[in-house]
Amino acid sequence: MQRTISFIVAVRDEPRDLFEATIEGLLQTSTQYRREIIVVDDGSQIPQSVEHPDVTTIRNSESIGSARSRRTGASFATGEVLVFLDPHMNFAPDWLDRMMIHVNSGSLLCAAWWDWE
Numbered sequence: 001m002q003r004t005i006s007f008i009v010a011v012r013d014e015p016r017d018l019f020e021a022t023i024e025g026l027l028q029t030s031t032q033y034r035r036e037i038i039v040v041d042d043g044s045q046i047p048q049s050v051e052h053p054d055v056t057t058i059r060n061s062e063s064i065g066s067a068r069s070r071r072t073g074a075s076f077a078t079g080e081v082l083v084f085l086d087p088h089m090n091f092a093p094d095w096l097d098r099m100m101i102h103v104n105s106g107s108l109l110c111a112a113w114w115d116w117e
Helices: 016-029 066-076 095-100
Strands: 002-011 034-043 055-060 081-085
Touching: 002 016, 002 066, 016 034, 055 066, 055 095, 066 081
Parallel strands: 002 034, 002 081, 034 055
Antiparallel strands: none
């Protein structure tokens, strides 16, 4: 059975075009997986969200910081795999496939530039 991946993105006052491009790239490169995307708006002056069935937005009324916002997102996650992302990223077409082969290895994976081999 395929695992559900919970992507958690903490955002605060990010330029709208960068944030939307990140979410769009994430949606495009994760279509072959069961997924949910949890956006935690950490008290942005202009609320930030994306309308999509796979995206849930949680809004902090005041900023609590990136780490606590990520933990908040994780508390809402239902997936077996948690992936924490910044709101200004782009993705290679195979990034997720390359990461997922390491999920059962006991490794904590980080850094998009890492050589997964």
